[in-house]
Amino acid sequence: MNSMMIIGQYVPGNSLVHRLDPRMKITIIFLFVIVVFFANNLASYSILTAFAIITTFITRIPLRFILKGLTPIWFLIVFTFVLHLIVTKEGTVLVEILGFKIYSGALIQGLAISLRFFLLILITSLLTLTTTPIEITDAIEDMLHGLKKIKFPVHELALMMSISLRFIPTLLQETDKISKAQASRGVDFRTGPIKERIKAIVPLLVPLFVSAFKRAEELAMAMEARGYQGGEGRTKLRQLKIKSSDLIVLLFFLAIVVGLFLTRSY
């Protein structure tokens, strides 16, 4: 179990997208999310779809990982589409099923909104698929740097995130150990009515919490012994650097944005 454990959705790789500076990825995705709402005709949607599909292709992430990330929202996409078919009454009547008139405008709008949804989810899931959680943490710390002026605890927040990431596998191993220990004492986690199974979680959670607090206390002491005094005057081993490839990708993306605004109808 340990050797296969991957935190989050990250799929290791060495593609252009993987190597991109995480801050650049977040910026581009942020812009993309805004820009998606400006597309309003076939040409502009085509440009965005092409961009999303080509980016996905460049990451060389197996399709099944991407589809797995999309599973929870298929329902939402289909639901939106159906809702539009029923509610929107524009254009000409295409077909009539059981007294429901389906209009051409509804079909087009339904498709457009579903596509918009799909693109948003696809692009944002590419971020977590190609970036390690710790890189994302670093990027967030760096991008929120300016907020320090208004006393926002940026460094503390980033440290909290990185320590949580570091302890997730440790606590999972511990959960496994405790559940085995409790199972050997006769606690049944797997069978019986739901109510009983929920009750069985209590003897799992209590020792887990106790040990997590003990860990936290010891960790705090170890950090202090190693000279931790907060973010002031600290240097950093992990450093983010904008490379020329990052700028080229940004320019390419901006070109696409310009293309979108030229093709969209006003």
Next chain:
Amino acid sequence: MREKFIEFRNVSFRYGEEQPWVLENVSFEIYKDEWVAIIGHNGSGKSTIAKLMNGLLYPQQGEIIINGIQVTAETVWDVRKQVGMVFQNPDNQFVGTTVQDDVAFGMENRGVPREEMVRRIEEVLKAVRMEDYLLTEPHRLSGGQKQRIAIASVLAIKPQVLILDEATAMLDPRGRKEIMQTVSEIQERNEISLITITHDLQEVVQAERVIVMNKGHVWDEATPREVFAKKDELREIGLDVPFVAILADELKRNNMRLSNEPLNHEELLEELWTLHSKM
């Protein structure tokens, strides 16, 4: 006369007003580049000594002088630059998400420039023979490996003294051996004082001097060999006497004239096979 590095002057400590004294009127000295083992059963105050040396706790009475500086709330950060500490639980002192991040943590806190960090990380990982694990995450390491990283992290900040507070207590015999070997290599190579705190008599063998703690008092201060000779008294204060020492004792009782108090299997073996030629 060797240079004094750590000095405890009539130190008393308790965790609260109503609590009993954990340490009472404790005084001792530790010199530069010396290897001292502090041994005692649970609750003898040995771990409290470690925390006092690092300024994690302050004494109610007496003074602790480290390299000429008295440990107080004002000087504590200077003291911590010179005193590195490795704790018992390998998991709960691993801060970084990978080996290199963890080794860097202490240096980051002290504002060491990045190039220097990269250089030192390589150097200290070589010293604990973990150079192949630079990017490994903690949950893929064994307990012994994690403790070696903890030692490397401390070495990276170049302290003058390294305290191992029961650092091997949670390890299996193999991990324990790894750590003891790493530690003695470091002691030989670097100019660093070493304080190992343990309840296992087997681990004091390599030390130059042993301080035996009992109920908050210094019970004895001697060489490992002298301490080993007091088997019955050691047993009385709740310490397990190693098998070799018990065996040597029994042999002596049966009129085998062992000239030396053997510290490990090799020494006892040496005594036994040369025994006949001496008689």
